[in-house]
Amino acid sequence: QLQLVESGGGLVQPGGSLRLSCAASAFTLDYSAIAWFRQAPGKEREGVSCISKSDGTTAYADSVKGRFTISRDNAKNTVYLQMNSLKPEDTAVYYCAAVRYSGYVGMDERMYDYWGQGTQVTVAS
Numbered sequence: 001q002l003q004l005v006e007s008g009g010g011l012v013q014p015g016g017s018l019r020l021s022c023a024a025s026a027f028t029l030d031y032s033a034i035a036w037f038r039q040a041p042g043k044e045r046e047g048v049s050c051i052s053k054s055d056g057t058t059a060y061a062d063s064v065k066g067r068f069t070i071s072r073d074n075a076k077n078t079v080y081l082q083m084n085s086l087k088p089e090d091t092a093v094y095y096c097a098a099v100r101y102s103g104y105v106g107m108d109e110r111m112y113d114y115w116g117q118g119t120q121v122t123v124a125s
Helices: none
Strands: 003-007 010-012 018-025 032-039 046-051 058-060 068-073 078-083 092-100 119-123
Touching: 003 092, 018 032, 018 092, 018 119, 032 068, 046 068, 046 078, 058 068, 078 092
Parallel strands: 010 119
Antiparallel strands: 003 018, 018 078, 032 046, 032 092, 046 058, 068 078, 092 119
């Protein structure tokens, strides 16, 4: 069964950092574009960042640009989201998503086939 599993969420103070991981099982991420989304309470899910399947092209939401970095380690079959300078407004459930064998690079959630269960990130003092 193809599956994505997020980890690394937690409670952090404003200005702190977290690194989220998205690990795949039953398939390799080598041929998949990956994106991170988040959903805060009472809000719609929004795209945070994405990375292409091949050339490492990345994109970020304006709200996280300069603070978050997406990367992939195909040897570990894992994609990461390094989050620095966290703000209370970053509080949300974070999801990773994958689309296989596609050149798509973007944060339209309709384009993604596989989703993880989410990991909670809370930024509070």
